[in-house]
Amino acid sequence: MNGHIANAVALVCAGNQFLAGKNVEGFWPDAPVFVFTKLVEFRHKPISGKDEDDYPLVAADPMEWFENLKPWCRGFRLHNVPPTRAPDQQIDVPDRMLAGFVGGGQRWLIEAAGETESEIWEAFHRVGDQKDPERRIWKCTPIMQGKAPRAAMDADAATKLDDAVAAFRKALVHIETYARDEKYDNWAEIFNEAIATIDAGKPTIEQADMDRYTGFSDYQSAINEACSRAWVFGGMGSWNDLGGGERYDRVSQALYESLNACIAALATSTFKT
Numbered sequence: 056m057n058g059h060i061a062n063a064v065a066l067v068c069a070g071n072q073f074l075a076g077k078n079v080e081g082f083w084p085d086a087p088v089f090v091f092t093k094l095v096e097f098r099h100k101p102i103s104g105k106d107e108d109d110y111p112l113v114a115a116d117p118m119e120w121f122e123n124l125k126p127w128c129r130g131f132r133l134h135n136v137p138p139t140r141a142p143d144q145q146i147d148v149p150d151r152m153l154a155g156f157v158g159g160g161q162r163w164l165i166e167a168a169g170e171t172e173s174e175i176w177e178a179f180h181r182v183g184d185q186k187d188p189e190r191r192i193w194k195c196t197p198i199m200q201g202k203a204p205r206a207a208m209d210a211d212a213a214t215k216l217d218d219a220v221a222a223f224r225k226a227l228v229h230i231e232t233y234a235r236d237e238k239y240d241n242w243a244e245i246f247n248e249a250i251a252t253i254d255a256g257k258p259t260i261e262q263a264d265m266d267r268y269t270g271f272s273d274y275q276s277a278i279n280e281a282c283s284r285a286w287v288f289g290g291m292g293s294w295n296d297l298g299g300g301e302r303y304d305r306v307s308q309a310l311y312e313s314l315n316a317c318i319a320a321l322a323t324s325t326f327k328t
Contacts, residue, residue, distance in 0.1 A: 094195065098113055214320050219317040252277050
Protein backbone atom coordinates (compact mmCIF):
# COMPACT_ATOMS: atom_id res chain seq x y z
CA MET A 56 0.00 0.00 0.00
CA ASN A 57 1.12 3.60 -0.45
CA GLY A 58 3.45 5.01 2.19
CA HIS A 59 1.05 7.52 3.68
CA ILE A 60 -1.56 4.80 4.22
CA ALA A 61 1.00 2.45 5.81
CA ASN A 62 2.04 5.32 8.11
CA ALA A 63 -1.57 5.88 9.20
CA VAL A 64 -2.07 2.17 9.88
CA ALA A 65 1.14 2.06 11.92
CA LEU A 66 0.22 5.12 13.99
CA VAL A 67 -3.19 3.67 14.86
CA CYS A 68 -1.89 0.22 15.76
CA ALA A 69 1.19 1.36 17.68
CA GLY A 70 -0.92 3.95 19.47
CA ASN A 71 -3.30 1.24 20.65
CA GLN A 72 -0.35 -0.85 21.80
CA PHE A 73 1.02 2.12 23.74
CA LEU A 74 -2.30 2.81 25.45
CA ALA A 75 -2.54 -0.88 26.38
CA GLY A 76 0.79 -0.60 28.21
CA LYS A 77 2.79 -2.56 25.63
CA ASN A 78 6.42 -1.75 24.84
CA VAL A 79 6.63 0.21 21.56
CA GLU A 80 10.01 1.77 22.30
CA GLY A 81 11.74 2.69 19.06
CA PHE A 82 8.53 2.92 17.04
CA TRP A 83 9.72 6.39 16.12
CA PRO A 84 11.98 6.62 14.24
CA ASP A 85 12.87 2.93 13.78
CA ALA A 86 9.66 1.33 12.49
CA PRO A 87 10.00 0.20 8.85
CA VAL A 88 7.25 2.57 7.68
CA PHE A 89 9.42 5.54 8.66
CA VAL A 90 12.56 4.49 6.81
CA PHE A 91 12.24 7.42 4.39
CA THR A 92 10.59 9.85 6.84
CA LYS A 93 12.53 12.75 8.39
CA LEU A 94 9.89 13.96 10.80
CA VAL A 95 6.38 13.29 12.02
CA GLU A 96 5.10 16.27 13.96
CA PHE A 97 1.55 16.93 15.15
CA ARG A 98 -0.08 20.34 14.91
CA HIS A 99 -3.34 22.19 15.42
CA LYS A 100 -4.87 24.48 12.84
CA PRO A 101 -4.09 28.21 13.20
CA ILE A 102 -6.09 29.91 15.93
CA SER A 103 -6.88 32.67 13.46
CA GLY A 104 -8.39 30.20 11.00
CA LYS A 105 -6.08 31.53 8.28
CA ASP A 106 -4.00 28.94 6.45
CA GLU A 107 -1.06 31.33 6.09
CA ASP A 108 -0.64 31.65 9.89
CA ASP A 109 1.38 29.33 12.11
CA TYR A 110 0.08 25.87 12.95
CA PRO A 111 0.78 25.41 16.71
CA LEU A 112 2.94 22.40 17.51
CA VAL A 113 1.23 19.77 19.67
CA ALA A 114 3.85 16.99 19.64
CA ALA A 115 7.24 16.73 17.97
CA ASP A 116 6.96 12.99 17.24
CA PRO A 117 4.55 10.04 17.56
CA MET A 118 5.81 8.96 20.98
CA GLU A 119 5.18 12.42 22.45
CA TRP A 120 1.75 12.47 20.80
CA PHE A 121 0.78 9.13 22.35
CA GLU A 122 1.97 10.35 25.75
CA ASN A 123 0.03 13.62 25.46
CA LEU A 124 -3.20 11.79 24.58
CA LYS A 125 -2.83 9.03 27.17
CA PRO A 126 -4.75 10.77 30.03
CA TRP A 127 -8.04 10.81 28.11
CA CYS A 128 -7.71 8.76 24.91
CA ARG A 129 -9.27 5.29 24.96
CA GLY A 130 -7.85 4.19 21.63
CA PHE A 131 -7.23 4.94 17.97
CA ARG A 132 -9.23 4.01 14.89
CA LEU A 133 -8.71 4.56 11.17
CA HIS A 134 -11.33 5.90 8.75
CA ASN A 135 -11.18 6.46 4.99
CA VAL A 136 -13.48 8.95 3.29
CA PRO A 137 -13.82 10.47 -0.19
CA PRO A 138 -11.48 13.38 -0.93
CA THR A 139 -12.61 16.97 -0.52
CA ARG A 140 -12.23 18.92 -3.74
CA ALA A 141 -12.80 22.56 -4.54
CA PRO A 142 -15.30 23.46 -7.30
CA ASP A 143 -12.46 23.98 -9.77
CA GLN A 144 -10.93 20.59 -8.91
CA GLN A 145 -13.88 18.45 -10.01
CA ILE A 146 -12.57 16.03 -12.62
CA ASP A 147 -14.28 12.98 -14.02
CA VAL A 148 -11.62 10.53 -12.83
CA PRO A 149 -12.16 7.80 -10.19
CA ASP A 150 -10.19 8.19 -6.95
CA ARG A 151 -8.36 4.93 -7.68
CA MET A 152 -6.79 6.49 -10.77
CA LEU A 153 -5.27 9.27 -8.63
CA ALA A 154 -4.24 7.08 -5.70
CA GLY A 155 -0.61 6.90 -6.83
CA PHE A 156 -0.12 10.65 -6.54
CA VAL A 157 0.59 12.61 -3.35
CA GLY A 158 -2.77 13.84 -2.08
CA GLY A 159 -4.69 11.56 -4.45
CA GLY A 160 -7.16 8.83 -3.61
CA GLN A 161 -9.17 8.58 -0.43
CA ARG A 162 -8.55 10.65 2.70
CA TRP A 163 -7.27 8.73 5.71
CA LEU A 164 -8.41 10.05 9.09
CA ILE A 165 -7.05 8.93 12.45
CA GLU A 166 -9.55 9.06 15.28
CA ALA A 167 -8.28 9.52 18.83
CA ALA A 168 -11.34 8.27 20.71
CA GLY A 169 -12.19 9.55 24.16
CA GLU A 170 -15.01 8.51 26.45
CA THR A 171 -17.65 10.72 24.79
CA GLU A 172 -15.73 12.77 22.21
CA SER A 173 -13.10 12.04 19.56
CA GLU A 174 -10.38 14.10 17.92
CA ILE A 175 -9.98 13.68 14.16
CA TRP A 176 -6.46 13.92 12.71
CA GLU A 177 -5.31 13.89 9.09
CA ALA A 178 -1.70 13.56 7.96
CA PHE A 179 -0.20 15.69 5.21
CA HIS A 180 3.04 14.68 3.51
CA ARG A 181 5.58 16.85 1.73
CA VAL A 182 9.06 16.36 0.29
CA GLY A 183 11.96 17.81 2.28
CA ASP A 184 15.66 17.58 1.39
CA GLN A 185 15.88 15.29 -1.60
CA LYS A 186 19.64 14.97 -1.02
CA ASP A 187 19.32 13.79 2.57
CA PRO A 188 22.23 11.36 3.14
CA GLU A 189 19.91 8.88 4.89
CA ARG A 190 17.30 9.26 2.14
CA ARG A 191 14.79 10.46 4.73
CA ILE A 192 13.16 12.90 2.35
CA TRP A 193 9.54 12.88 3.58
CA LYS A 194 8.02 15.17 6.18
CA CYS A 195 4.69 14.17 7.71
CA THR A 196 2.42 16.53 9.63
CA PRO A 197 -0.82 15.15 11.09
CA ILE A 198 -3.16 18.10 11.77
CA MET A 199 -6.21 17.95 13.99
CA GLN A 200 -9.25 18.60 11.81
CA GLY A 201 -11.80 18.91 14.59
CA LYS A 202 -13.81 16.95 17.14
CA ALA A 203 -16.84 14.69 16.84
CA PRO A 204 -19.18 12.84 19.21
CA ARG A 205 -17.77 9.42 20.05
CA ALA A 206 -21.14 7.81 19.28
CA ALA A 207 -21.06 9.08 15.69
CA MET A 208 -17.54 7.74 15.20
CA ASP A 209 -18.59 4.37 16.68
CA ALA A 210 -21.14 4.07 13.88
CA ASP A 211 -18.57 4.97 11.22
CA ALA A 212 -16.17 2.30 12.50
CA ALA A 213 -18.76 -0.46 12.82
CA THR A 214 -17.43 -2.73 10.03
CA LYS A 215 -15.88 -5.87 11.51
CA LEU A 216 -12.58 -7.13 10.15
CA ASP A 217 -13.98 -10.52 9.11
CA ASP A 218 -16.74 -8.83 7.09
CA ALA A 219 -14.26 -6.48 5.42
CA VAL A 220 -11.94 -9.39 4.59
CA ALA A 221 -14.81 -11.37 3.04
CA ALA A 222 -15.68 -8.46 0.72
CA PHE A 223 -12.00 -7.94 -0.10
CA ARG A 224 -11.48 -11.61 -0.97
CA LYS A 225 -14.57 -11.63 -3.20
CA ALA A 226 -13.25 -8.61 -5.10
CA LEU A 227 -9.87 -10.32 -5.49
CA VAL A 228 -11.47 -13.41 -7.02
CA HIS A 229 -13.37 -11.32 -9.56
CA ILE A 230 -10.38 -9.22 -10.59
CA GLU A 231 -8.13 -12.29 -10.82
CA THR A 232 -10.65 -13.95 -13.15
CA TYR A 233 -10.74 -10.82 -15.29
CA ALA A 234 -6.93 -10.67 -15.39
CA ARG A 235 -6.75 -14.32 -16.49
CA ASP A 236 -9.34 -13.74 -19.19
CA GLU A 237 -7.35 -10.78 -20.52
CA LYS A 238 -4.04 -12.68 -20.35
CA TYR A 239 -2.68 -10.32 -17.69
CA ASP A 240 -1.01 -13.30 -16.08
CA ASN A 241 1.50 -11.37 -13.95
CA TRP A 242 -1.31 -9.32 -12.42
CA ALA A 243 -3.44 -12.42 -11.96
CA GLU A 244 -0.63 -13.99 -9.94
CA ILE A 245 -0.48 -10.93 -7.67
CA PHE A 246 -4.19 -11.23 -6.94
CA ASN A 247 -3.90 -14.99 -6.48
CA GLU A 248 -1.06 -14.55 -3.97
CA ALA A 249 -3.19 -12.11 -1.99
CA ILE A 250 -6.05 -14.64 -1.91
CA ALA A 251 -3.68 -17.42 -0.84
CA THR A 252 -2.31 -15.28 2.00
CA ILE A 253 -5.84 -14.59 3.28
CA ASP A 254 -6.74 -18.27 3.09
CA ALA A 255 -3.54 -19.33 4.87
CA GLY A 256 -4.39 -17.07 7.81
CA LYS A 257 -0.73 -16.33 8.43
CA PRO A 258 1.86 -14.17 6.66
CA THR A 259 4.33 -15.56 4.14
CA ILE A 260 6.75 -12.65 4.64
CA GLU A 261 8.55 -12.02 7.93
CA GLN A 262 7.10 -8.92 9.60
CA ALA A 263 8.70 -9.20 13.05
CA ASP A 264 9.67 -5.53 13.36
CA MET A 265 6.22 -4.31 12.42
CA ASP A 266 4.39 -6.93 14.45
CA ARG A 267 6.16 -5.79 17.62
CA TYR A 268 4.79 -2.29 17.20
CA THR A 269 1.32 -3.24 16.00
CA GLY A 270 0.60 -6.29 18.15
CA PHE A 271 -0.80 -8.08 15.09
CA SER A 272 -1.85 -11.70 15.39
CA ASP A 273 -0.87 -14.08 12.57
CA TYR A 274 -4.29 -13.49 11.02
CA GLN A 275 -3.95 -9.70 11.16
CA SER A 276 -0.44 -9.92 9.72
CA ALA A 277 -1.78 -12.05 6.88
CA ILE A 278 -4.44 -9.49 6.07
CA ASN A 279 -1.86 -6.70 6.18
CA GLU A 280 0.32 -8.65 3.75
CA ALA A 281 -2.64 -9.37 1.44
CA CYS A 282 -3.60 -5.69 1.40
CA SER A 283 -0.02 -4.72 0.55
CA ARG A 284 0.14 -7.29 -2.25
CA ALA A 285 -3.19 -6.22 -3.72
CA TRP A 286 -2.43 -2.49 -3.70
CA VAL A 287 -1.96 -2.11 -7.46
CA PHE A 288 -3.23 1.45 -7.80
CA GLY A 289 -0.14 3.50 -8.54
CA GLY A 290 1.35 5.62 -11.29
CA MET A 291 3.16 4.52 -14.42
CA GLY A 292 3.34 0.76 -14.84
CA SER A 293 0.56 0.07 -12.35
CA TRP A 294 -2.82 -1.59 -12.84
CA ASN A 295 -4.23 1.89 -13.48
CA ASP A 296 -2.29 2.02 -16.76
CA LEU A 297 -4.20 -0.88 -18.32
CA GLY A 298 -7.68 0.42 -18.94
CA GLY A 299 -10.11 -1.90 -20.63
CA GLY A 300 -13.73 -0.91 -20.57
CA GLU A 301 -16.76 -1.50 -18.37
CA ARG A 302 -15.69 -4.83 -16.85
CA TYR A 303 -12.21 -3.52 -16.06
CA ASP A 304 -13.71 -0.48 -14.37
CA ARG A 305 -16.16 -2.60 -12.38
CA VAL A 306 -13.67 -5.09 -10.96
CA SER A 307 -11.05 -2.39 -10.36
CA GLN A 308 -13.45 -0.15 -8.45
CA ALA A 309 -14.70 -3.09 -6.38
CA LEU A 310 -11.14 -4.01 -5.41
CA TYR A 311 -10.23 -0.41 -4.59
CA GLU A 312 -13.26 0.14 -2.38
CA SER A 313 -13.01 -3.20 -0.57
CA LEU A 314 -9.25 -2.81 -0.13
CA ASN A 315 -9.61 0.62 1.47
CA ALA A 316 -12.36 -0.69 3.76
CA CYS A 317 -10.24 -3.69 4.73
CA ILE A 318 -7.20 -1.54 5.57
CA ALA A 319 -9.32 0.69 7.80
CA ALA A 320 -10.94 -2.32 9.50
CA LEU A 321 -7.55 -3.96 10.03
CA ALA A 322 -6.10 -0.94 11.82
CA THR A 323 -9.29 -0.41 13.79
CA SER A 324 -9.33 -4.06 14.88
CA THR A 325 -6.46 -3.21 17.26
CA PHE A 326 -8.80 -0.84 19.13
CA LYS A 327 -9.94 -2.78 22.20
CA THR A 328 -12.16 -0.32 24.09
